[in-house]
Amino acid sequence: MEKKVLYEIKALYRDDLRVMGYEFGEGEETLCILGSLRGNEVQQLYVCSQLVKRFTELEKQGRIHAGHKILIIPTANPYSVNIKKRFWPTDNTDINRMFPGYDLGETTQRIAAGIFDQIKNYKYGIQFTSFYMPGNFEPHVRMMKTGFEDVEMAKRFGMPYVVIRETRPYDTTTLNYNWQIWETHAFSIYTTTTESIDKESAQMAVRSILTFLAKEGVVDYKGHDGYLSQVVIDTDMVPVRTKVSGIFEPKVKVGEEVVKGQVMAETIDPYEGNVTEVLTAPVDGMVFFAHNEPLTYANTAVFKLVIREE
Amino acid sequence: MIETVASVGLPVGEVLEIKKNRIVPEYGDEKVWKRISIVTGIHGDELEGQYVCFELLRRIAAQQDKLSGIVDVYPAMNPLGIDSITRGVPAFDLDMNRLFPGDINGNMTEYLAAKIVEDITGSDLCVDIHASNIYLTEIPQIRINELHKDTLVPLAMKANVDFIWVHGASTVLESTLAYSLNSRDVPTLVVEMGVGMRITKTYCDQMVDGIFSLMKELGIWQGDVPEPRKPIISEDEEDVCFLNAATSGIFVQQVKHWERLKKGDMVGQIIDPLNGKVLDDVVSPVNGILFTIREYPVVDAGSLLGRLLREEILDR
Numbered sequence: 001m002e003k004k005v006l007y008e009i010k011a012l013y014r015d016d017l018r019v020m021g022y023e024f025g026e027g028e029e030t031l032c033i034l035g036s037l038r039g040n041e042v043q044q045l046y047v048c049s050q051l052v053k054r055f056t057e058l059e060k061q062g063r064i065h066a067g068h069k070i071l072i073i074p075t076a077n078p079y080s081v082n083i084k085k086r087f088w089p090t091d092n093t094d095i096n097r098m099f100p101g102y103d104l105g106e107t108t109q110r111i112a113a114g115i116f117d118q119i120k121n122y123k124y125g126i127q128f129t130s131f132y133m134p135g136n137f138e139p140h141v142r143m144m145k146t147g148f149e150d151v152e153m154a155k156r157f158g159m160p161y162v163v164i165r166e167t168r169p170y171d172t173t174t175l176n177y178n179w180q181i182w183e184t185h186a187f188s189i190y191t192t193t194t195e196s197i198d199k200e201s202a203q204m205a206v207r208s209i210l211t212f213l214a215k216e217g218v219v220d221y222k223g224h225d226g227y228l229s230q231v232v233i234d235t236d237m238v239p240v241r242t243k244v245s246g247i248f249e250p251k252v253k254v255g256e257e258v259v260k261g262q263v264m265a266e267t268i269d270p271y272e273g274n275v276t277e278v279l280t281a282p283v284d285g286m287v288f289f290a291h292n293e294p295l296t297y298a299n300t301a302v303f304k305l306v307i308r309e310e
Numbered sequence: 311m312i313e314t315v316a317s318v319g320l321p322v323g324e325v326l327e328i329k330k331n332r333i334v335p336e337y338g339d340e341k342v343w344k345r346i347s348i349v350t351g352i353h354g355d356e357l358e359g360q361y362v363c364f365e366l367l368r369r370i371a372a373q374q375d376k377l378s379g380i381v382d383v384y385p386a387m388n389p390l391g392i393d394s395i396t397r398g399v400p401a402f403d404l405d406m407n408r409l410f411p412g413d414i415n416g417n418m419t420e421y422l423a424a425k426i427v428e429d430i431t432g433s434d435l436c437v438d439i440h441a442s443n444i445y446l447t448e449i450p451q452i453r454i455n456e457l458h459k460d461t462l463v464p465l466a467m468k469a470n471v472d473f474i475w476v477h478g479a480s481t482v483l484e485s486t487l488a489y490s491l492n493s494r495d496v497p498t499l500v501v502e503m504g505v506g507m508r509i510t511k512t513y514c515d516q517m518v519d520g521i522f523s524l525m526k527e528l529g530i531w532q533g534d535v536p537e538p539r540k541p542i543i544s545e546d547e548e549d550v551c552f553l554n555a556a557t558s559g560i561f562v563q564q565v566k567h568w569e570r571l572k573k574g575d576m577v578g579q580i581i582d583p584l585n586g587k588v589l590d591d592v593v594s595p596v597n598g599i600l601f602t603i604r605e606y607p608v609v610d611a612g613s614l615l616g617r618l619l620r621e622e623i624l625d626r
């Protein structure tokens with residue numbers, strides 16, 4: 001294992017910003033894994049720390065096959081993590097809206113460029129990312145429909161689901177999209193949480209990545225093969241929306257099966273305690289996403305269901 | 311007349327409402343009335359438009375008989391942001407100007423965006439007034455996506471701004487209010503002027519004159535209006551020169567905004583207060599005029615310190 005400073009910025013009063021990379025093996029740039037780009041992505045950081053630990057063991061045991069280099073960047077944004085701020089401390093910009101970056105541009109463009117320049121030639125790219133709405137996910141591999149996406153390859157992670165989604169205007173500035181443009185096989189992996197640690201899904205992510213690398217002939221690993229991934233189109237999921245704002249009381253959790261008509265959550269009047277709305281499952285399905293905050297706004301998709309077909 | 315464009319109940323005893331004020335002529339044939347929409351406050355920390363809305367309504371009220379069309383004034387597209395000194399939509403940490411055209415069935419922010427687009431659609435002209443951000447001061451200018459320049463440049467010429475910046479298309483900008491409206495055949499001019507969290511009265515007055523000039527052009531105003539100033543137009547990205555901080559520190563400006571500079575002229579210094587040292591002398595890289603200047607002193611390496619228009623374009 002080699003620990004490297006991939007990118008550095010001198011600060012006025014804070015300690016310098018150092019983006020750390022952990023390299024395993026030597027040879028072809030095979031796999032790059034990036035954890036948090038945002039300050040609240042703590043689970044993403046945690047998963048990477050577990051991967052660094054695991055790859056250190058594998059390397060010692062000689063189980064990384066010759067000719068392959070693996071790079072893990074636990075976070076590209078320790079500055080935001082350390083002050084519990086989601087975006088860049090001074091100007092609130094999102095590094096994941098700055099790719100491929102610009103080395104003469106503004107600070108976060110420079111950080112994006114400084115990192116992307118060192119990771120753009122990897123064969124596989126994995127990013128642990130987060131959703132803009134607060135909630136927990138069923139673990140999955142997510143891909144954008146760019147025309148470069150390789151669904152069969154995504155299934156080799158053996159995660160329960162592979163989700164495909166349409167691109168949106170801002171996607172062109174994300175890491176995942178730019179990796180794909182540079183012909184890296186890019187995957188986003190979602191574990192269950194973001195701002196809290198979920199060990200179970202973190203371990204699933206570690207196993208999935210090792211399973212994938214074993215199938216691609218990069219590491220020697222004999223875990224179980226994982227799941228036969230179900231491929232789901234994002235827009236085929238059924239959202240369950242609140243009609244009113246209030247206190248949110250879920251009755252089901254991510255990963256649970258629900259039947260049509262089953263009570264999934266209630267909203268409660270924050271002053272008087274009455275139930276203001278009962279949310280029921282519109283279809284038979286599995287809870288793929290669940291809102292995880294105590295309050296909810298009206299019109300919020302507090303659940304997303306994967307339809308169960310007989 | 312005050313109208314509610316959109317409203318959503320918040321969790322605890324509060325309703326979020328986006329409001330507009332519609333001013334109509336006292337008499338005349340409403341079938342021939344044209345309609346202008348003045349929009350501001352999408353970014354909650356940009357306040358220059360607040361004074362523009364006030365002054366526009368005040369001047370119209372003083373000569374209501376000269377009004378011959380509809381004026382819709384939307385002073386607060388992001389009311390939670392303005393009232394909580396937050397640029398984005400509070401609680402969502404989202405830039406509201408990256409949510410358009412929105413989704414009527416979507417979450418709260420998408421719903422609000424969709425209602426806003428629905429309400430403005432049908433206007434003959436929309437002016438979306440921004441005030442840069444808290445970091446940079448801008449000379450009154452209109453920014454135009456090159457896709458819409460044929461329609462918008464002739465209108466912008468009447469808007470009494472100093473500068474028209476035609477910039478390249480970018481997919482990211484497809485989620486702005488202006489892009490959504492322009493692609494729905496509502497010509498929309500995006501004004502950037504002044505600085506965040508402040509009101510620069512001279513710029514606001516200049517813009518109000520510009521809005522009256524546009525209203526006159528559209529036949530919405532029958533009163534006299536001052537001749538709009540002749541703006542500099544830049545359509546070539548080479549015309550604009552960016553000045554970024556070479557190092558982190560405290561930036562102290564030493565020039566006046568909108569002043570001609572020679573290559574090598576001092577723009578400011580980046581200093582280190584702990585050691586009492588100058589970290590960098592910031593000099594103009596070209597002959598030109600500074601149309602953007604850094605206002606907020608704390609800078610990271612890379613922070614934008616200014617933008618210059620090259621001399622060649624000024625003399626063109």
Ligand SMILES: [Zn+2]
Nearest residue numbers: 353356440441
């Ligand atoms: Zn703005």
